[in-house]
Each structure stands twice: as C-alpha cells, then as structure tokens.
Amino acid sequence: MKKTWSVVLSLLAVLAFFFGVWLIGRLINPNLNLDETALLRFVFVGIGLLIVLVIYLLTSKNKMWEVGTRQVVYMAIGAALFAVFSYLFNGTVFVVPSVSQVALRPAIAIPMFFGYAFGPVVGFFTGAVGNMFGDALTGFGLSPQWSVGNGLVGLISGLVWLFADKKKSINVVLLISAVLAAAVTVFYFVNPGTSNAMFYDVDNGIFGDAPISMFAGVSVLIGLAIVLIVRFVFGKNIDVAAAVTWSMLGNLLGIGFAAVSDIWINGYSPAVALVGEFLPSAGPNLIFAAILVPILVGAYAAVQKQTGR
Amino acid sequence: MLVAWRYKKRNSLLQSFDPRAWIIFFCCYLASTLFFWDFRYLLFFFAIALFTVFTSGIPWKEMSRAWIFIIGFIFFFSFLTFLTGRGGMELYTEEHTLAKLVAGFHIFSWTPTLNITAERTMFAASMLIRVFSIASMTILIPYSLNPAHYGITFRGLGMPDKIAYGMDLTMRFIPTFGRDFSLTMDAQKARGYEIEKLGGGLFAQVKKLAPLIVPVTIHAIAGSEDIIDAMDLRAFGVGPRTWLEKLTYRRRDRVLIVVGVVILMFSIALSLLGYGKFWVPGFLIG
Numbered sequence: 001m002k003k004t005w006s007v008v009l010s011l012l013a014v015l016a017f018f019f020g021v022w023l024i025g026r027l028i029n030p031n032l033n034l035d036e037t038a039l040l041r042f043v044f045v046g047i048g049l050l051i052v053l054v055i056y057l058l059t060s061k062n063k064m065w066e067v068g069t070r071q072v073v074y075m076a077i078g079a080a081l082f083a084v085f086s087y088l089f090n091g092t093v094f095v096v097p098s099v100s101q102v103a104l105r106p107a108i109a110i111p112m113f114f115g116y117a118f119g120p121v122v123g124f125f126t127g128a129v130g131n132m133f134g135d136a137l138t139g140f141g142l143s144p145q146w147s148v149g150n151g152l153v154g155l156i157s158g159l160v161w162l163f164a165d166k167k168k169s170i171n172v173v174l175l176i177s178a179v180l181a182a183a184v185t186v187f188y189f190v191n192p193g194t195s196n197a198m199f200y201d202v203d204n205g206i207f208g209d210a211p212i213s214m215f216a217g218v219s220v221l222i223g224l225a226i227v228l229i230v231r232f233v234f235g236k237n238i239d240v241a242a243a244v245t246w247s248m249l250g251n252l253l254g255i256g257f258a259a260v261s262d263i264w265i266n267g268y269s270p271a272v273a274l275v276g277e278f279l280p281s282a283g284p285n286l287i288f289a290a291i292l293v294p295i296l297v298g299a300y301a302a303v304q305k306q307t308g309r
Numbered sequence: 310m311l312v313a314w315r316y317k318k319r320n321s322l323l324q325s326f327d328p329r330a331w332i333i334f335f336c337c338y339l340a341s342t343l344f345f346w347d348f349r350y351l352l353f354f355f356a357i358a359l360f361t362v363f364t365s366g367i368p369w370k371e372m373s374r375a376w377i378f379i380i381g382f383i384f385f386f387s388f389l390t391f392l393t394g395r396g397g398m399e400l401y402t403e404e405h406t407l408a409k410l411v412a413g414f415h416i417f418s419w420t421p422t423l424n425i426t427a428e429r430t431m432f433a434a435s436m437l438i439r440v441f442s443i444a445s446m447t448i449l450i451p452y453s454l455n456p457a458h459y460g461i462t463f464r465g466l467g468m469p470d471k472i473a474y475g476m477d478l479t480m481r482f483i484p485t486f487g488r489d490f491s492l493t494m495d496a497q498k499a500r501g502y503e504i505e506k507l508g509g510g511l512f513a514q515v516k517k518l519a520p521l522i523v524p525v526t527i528h529a530i531a532g533s534e535d536i537i538d539a540m541d542l543r544a545f546g547v548g549p550r551t552w553l554e555k556l557t558y559r560r561r562d563r564v565l566i567v568v569g570v571v572i573l574m575f576s577i578a579l580s581l582l583g584y585g586k587f588w589v590p591g592f593l594i595g
Contacts, residue, residue: 021578039577069540072471073533076478081526084486106518129479136447138382291515292522299527307534
C-alpha cells in the first residue's frame with residue numbers, strides 16, 4: 001500500500017514539474033510554443049500498452065492469460081529468436097536482394113507462430129521484447145512504438161485461444177482482414193505516387209524515395225490471396241488454417257498501429273504512413289506469414305507427437 | 310548448452326555501479342537522446358558515451374568485432390543520410406547548397422548530381438553522433454552486466470518474478486541461438502545449401518530461408534524441455550521467488566539514478582519548450 005502511494009505521489013510530482021515548466025516557460029518567453037512531438041512516441045507506447053490492458057481486462061477470465069513455467073521459457077525463446085533473426089535479416093549481415101521493392105523480413109513469422117502456438121502473453125512478449133533486443137543488437141533503439149506494434153502482432157495472433165472451436169473463428173477473422181486489406185489497397189490506388197519509405201537500393205541511388213511499385217502496393221492483397229489459398233487447400237488441417245488467418249489479422253492490426261502512430265510521431269501524412277510505410281512492411285509480412293507459419297505449425301505438431309506434449 | 314556473453318569482472322567505473330542503477334541511468338539516457346536533433350545538445354550525450362566507453366576497461370581485442378560492426382553500420386546509414394537527406398526532410402524547409410558535384414558522364418541522359426547542402430551535412434553529422442551514442446552505450450551492457458545478476462536486476466526494477474525471469478532467459482538465449490544459427494547454416498551448407506545465392510523471385514527466397522529458420526526454431530522449442538523440467542523441479546512460480554544474489558544500493562548508485570532522472574526531466578522540459586531542434590551553424594548558411 002505504501003509502495004502504491006509513493007508511486008502515485010512521484011507521478012504527481014512529475015506532472016507538477018512539467019506544468020511548472022510550461023507556466024514558467026510562457027512567462028519568460030511568450031513566443032515559446034509547447035512542442036510535444038518528441039514526447040509523442042512515449043505516449044504511443046502508453047496507448048499501445050493500454051490497448052493490451054483493455055484486451056486483457058475484457059477477457060481476463062480466460063485461461064490463456066495464465067503464465068506458468070512453460071510460458072516463461074517460451075516467452076524467452078521467442079523473444080531471443082525474434083531478436084536474432086531480425087538482427088541477421090535486417091540487411092546488414094545478410095544482404096538479401098529485394099524483389100520489386102519488397103524486402104525480406106522473415107523474422108516476423110516468429111511472434112506470429114509463438115503467439116498462435118503458446119498464447120497471447122507469449123506472443124506479446126516475443127514481439128515487444130524481441131524487437132527491443134533486436135534493435136539493441138544493431139544499435140538502433142529509436143522507435144519504441146514499433147516494439148509495441150510487433151508485440152501486438154504476437155498478441156493478436158494469440159487471441160485464437162479465446163475460441164474453443166478454432167474453426168468458427170476463422171471465417172470472421174478472414175472477413176475482417178479482407179475488409180482491412182481491401183481498404184488499404186483502395187487507399188493505395190487513390191495515392192499511387194507515394195514514395196516507398198521502406199525501400200533502399202544503394203547501387204541504384206534509391207533511398208526510400210522511389211515511387212512505390214505496383215507489386216509493393218498490392219502486396220497486402222497478394223498476401224491475402226495466399227492466405228486464402230492456404231486456408232482452403234489445407235482446410236482439413238484446422239491448425240494451419242487458423243494460424244495463417246490469425247497471423248494475418250495480427251500483422252494488419254499490429255503493424256497498422258505502428259504505422260498510424262507515425263502520422264503524429266514523424267509528422268507523416270496519412271498517405272505516407274499507410275501507403276509508403278504500412279503497405280511495404282505489412283504486405284511482405286503477410287506473404288511470410290502464409291508460407292513460414294504453416295511450416296512452423298506443421299513442424300511443431302510433429303515435435304509434439306514425438307514428445308507427447 | 311548455453312553460450313554466454315563475454316562478461317568479465319573488471320575494475321571499471323561502469324561495473325562499480327549496481328546493475329539496477331546502471332539500467333535506470335541507461336534508460337533515462339536513451340530516452341533523453343531521442344528528444345534532440347541539435348548537434349550541440351547531442352555533443353553532451355556523445356561525451357557521456359565516450360567517457361563510459363573509455364573508462365569501461367574493456368580492451369579493444371575483446372570488443373573489436375562488435376565495434377567494427379557498429380562503426381560500419383553507423384557510417385553506412387549516416388552516409389545514406391548525407392547523400393539523400395532522408396529522414397531530415399521534416400526538420401528543415403529550405404536547403405543551402407555548399408557545393409554541387411556534377412558527374413562528367415551521363416547514364417541514359419541522366420547526369421548524376423550530388424547536392425551538398427548545409428542542412429544535409431549537419432543532419433548527417435547529428436545522426437552520426439546520436440546513433441553512435443546510443444549504440445555504444447547499448448553494446449557495453451552485455452560486456453559489463455554479470456549474467457548471474459540478470460534476473461535479480463530486472464526483479465529489482467519492479468518487474469514481476471516471472472517477467473524478470475523471462476527477460477533473464479531472453480538475454481541468455483540470444484548468444485546461444487546466434488551460435489545455433491551458424492551451426493545450422495554450416496550443416497545446411499555441407500548438404501549443398503547456398504545462402505550466398507539467395508536470388509530468384511520472392512517465393513523462391515522465402516522457400517530458401519525455411520531450411521534455416523525452421524530447424525533453429527524447432528530445435529530451440531524442443532530443447533527447452535530440459536530447462537522447463539529443471540525449473541519445475543525447483544518449483545518455479547509456486548511462491549514468491551528468492552534470488553541467490555543480493556543487490557544493495559550504495560550512495561554512488563543513488564547519485565547515478567538521480568543524475569539520470571535529472572537529465573531526462575531536463576531533456577523533456579527543454580524539448581517541450583522547443584529547444585534542441587535541428588540546428589545549422591550560421592557560418593554554413595552564410
């Protein structure tokens with residue numbers, strides 16, 4: 001109790017301090033305008049965590065939120081794998097050629113798979129902490145809101161645990177994702193000339209300023225199409241179908257959160273944030289989700305059969 | 310088998326602090342650098358980073374690989390920034406050309422031209438010292454934080470037992486999986502797999518990556534049974550945890566925390582008032 005009070009009091013003291021800064025600053029120089037853009041990234045980290053809290057409170061009865069030994073170890077494995085893979089495939093260690101302006105980021109399959117297989121807590125930890133450590137390995141810890149975004153990818157993929165019957169959830173999730181994907185793609189066709197902020201090609205002098213290619217622009221739709229194919233071809237294996245569809249939703253919402261927050265943080269226009277940033281990162285992610293996640297689900301099922309767990 | 314970071318006990322300023330105090334200071338430092346683009350303000354953080362690096366007592370021989378990677382990475386990105394001004398466009402509205410390099414040849418009626426402007430140069434310089442400060446402070450942590458203290462450090466920072474232990478395991482697993490990855494890659498190469506030829510279409514590339522990513526992931530999950538068993542045998546998570554090591558704050562640790570928090574509050578205050586924005590020295594604009 002005493003501890004809670006001291007936390008509340010210190011928070012109040014911090015608020016009072018900034019209120020004082022604002023008051024005194026205005027007195028000294030009336031031209032000073034309060035500028036909160038730099039602070040916004042931390043505000044968005046807070047908003048992201050608040051979203052997680054709300055999801056938790058709404059579904060706190062469900063046993064998917066229980067954290068035991070197994071979950072603690074899986075969290076750590078997921079986060080470490082995500083960190084290592086994102087470090088290896090971020091373009092500096094392995095130079096992976098991009099195809100039609102689409103760069104390979106296979107690491108994203110890790111939070112999706114861990115969220116789906118081990119629940120939302122493991123998924124969120126994998127995405128958020130893994131991204132944090134991955135950034136630390138390269139020395140680029142500049143965008144904490146992307147850590148929360150990657151965490152949301154894992155968390156939402158793990159919400160499949162809410163449904164006792166996975167099959168029932170698939171169609172609703174597919175429908176929501178299809179609507180989202182269609183909406184962004186329409187937005188791309190309205191703003192076709194936007195630069196692809198995620199694409200670099202040093203040899204040809206392109207540094208995130210080339211107009212987005214058609215392929216990158218419709219990559220979310222291509223991803224959706226592959227997910228649909230996987231869902232209906234492997235329709236019998238409900239685990240694979242559920243994993244790809246839920247990963248798709250997680251990817252759209254999680255990366256969407258990070259990209260949309262850049263509208264305020266980096267002062268991007270909605271066109272740059274959605275077409276220049278969201279499409280070229282979420283689209284390829286979807287393609288990976290559709291190919292790598294099913295392979296991981298299949299391999300994990302084989303391991304489970306062997307060890308009887 | 311776990312592989313460890315290269316921690317060693319050293320008599321250095323950095324390692325004389327309580328790890329909790331250092332992590333708090335580090336977080337304050339990291340957050341503070343994000344508020345500034347002004348070269349002069351960033352110099353302050355750059356100085357702290359240099360001071361920490363040179364008093365860390367870690368010989369060049371032990372860290373040379375990490376440093377070469379970081380320096381290469383930072384110079385690469387700063388150079389990109391210098392060429393294009395990317396990322397800085399939002400910070401300034403007009404550019405003052407210092408020199409204009411025009412190539413003496415044409416490629417398909419396009420003449421490569423490089424505009425060296427005052428704004429781009431300053432932005433690249435600011436970027437360079439900003440990223441260097443962050444990267445060098447971060448890279449020191451695994452070298453200076455005792456692996457035996459990971460768990461208790463995060464617990465001492467107020468995280469719940471399970472999350473603290475999760476963070477502890479994450480930091481221990483990262484070098485291990487890095488090793489597993491290179492082992493897997495060697496094994497696949499021995500069977501004729503060629504990562505250097507990662508060409509082809511998008512789907513071909515994804516298909517080629519699966520033989521690396523899937524075995525490493527599944528091996529990690531399958532291997533975790535030993536750790537889970539070991540933890541279960543010691544009744545992990547049954548009651549409040551006790552830790553083998555004990556950390557105590559001394560006066561110097563409290564001072565360090567206060568310094569960190571003051572730097573952070575001061576940075577936020579300055580940035581709220583609009584100081585520390587992108588700056589170009591007057592003589593460059595002329």
